[in-house]
Amino acid sequence: EDKVVQSPLSLVVHEGDTVTLNCSYEVTNFRSLLWYKQEKKAPTFLFMLTSSGIEKKSGRLSSILDKKELFSILNITATQTGDSAVYLCAGAPSSNTGKLIFGQGTTLQVKP
Amino acid sequence: NAGVTQTPKFRVLKTGQSMTLLCAQDMNHEYMYWYRQDPGMGLRLIHYSVGEGTTAKGEVPDGYNVSRLKKQNFLLGLESAAPSQTSVYFCASTSRVDTQYFGPGTRLTVL
Numbered sequence: 239e240d241k242v243v244q245s246p247l248s249l250v251v252h253e254g255d256t257v258t259l260n261c262s263y264e265v266t267n268f269r270s271l272l273w274y275k276q277e278k279k280a281p282t283f284l285f286m287l288t289s290s291g292i293e294k295k296s297g298r299l300s301s302i303l304d305k306k307e308l309f310s311i312l313n314i315t316a317t318q319t320g321d322s323a324v325y326l327c328a329g330a331p332s333s334n335t336g337k338l339i340f341g342q343g344t345t346l347q348v349k350p
Numbered sequence: 351n352a353g354v355t356q357t358p359k360f361r362v363l364k365t366g367q368s369m370t371l372l373c374a375q376d377m378n379h380e381y382m383y384w385y386r387q388d389p390g391m392g393l394r395l396i397h398y399s400v401g402e403g404t405t406a407k408g409e410v411p412d413g414y415n416v417s418r419l420k421k422q423n424f425l426l427g428l429e430s431a432a433p434s435q436t437s438v439y440f441c442a443s444t445s446r447v448d449t450q451y452f453g454p455g456t457r458l459t460v461l
Contacts, residue, residue, distance in 0.1 A: 282452075326393065335400055336381040336446065
């Protein structure tokens, strides 16, 4: 059975800290891994990773995929209170359905 | 361009009542999905559709039905609501096997 596991489940840091969120996956016919940010409403897309070792970057956020060890990390540097959210990781199998398998999410709280 | 919209935003039902949640997208997406989100469990797929007139079961389909009569709309029905269906429901759509775009969610409470 396909599954995606995120760790830690929750995290509290102070502004300026750097955080690393983890996502491991077991997805049959794996195609890509996606990261979303959810702030009390709809998840919004952050990154899609398909190749190992290639870092995707957007401002203070970056992510990388390791297809050999079946995991991905999401890094946030110089955290701000606006980074407080639930971060969701999802695995996408190769299929014609577009289905995603979501992890439980990591709740990040950034304190001033 | 409104993206993905959901109606209603909030609803309280009594056990045994029925209701329909409406999802609409204006991006001409083929694929649409209904998820439920419960604390500590991420997003779980209820039903999905790969095109107008098609539907399929997801991970947690029991107690729900869906219909996709028009490409832009995806309806989720609860025939006889149960307290276990108290949750936040999200609809999503995509044009292909790519990132999904989510609606704002519907918070449903079943008493």
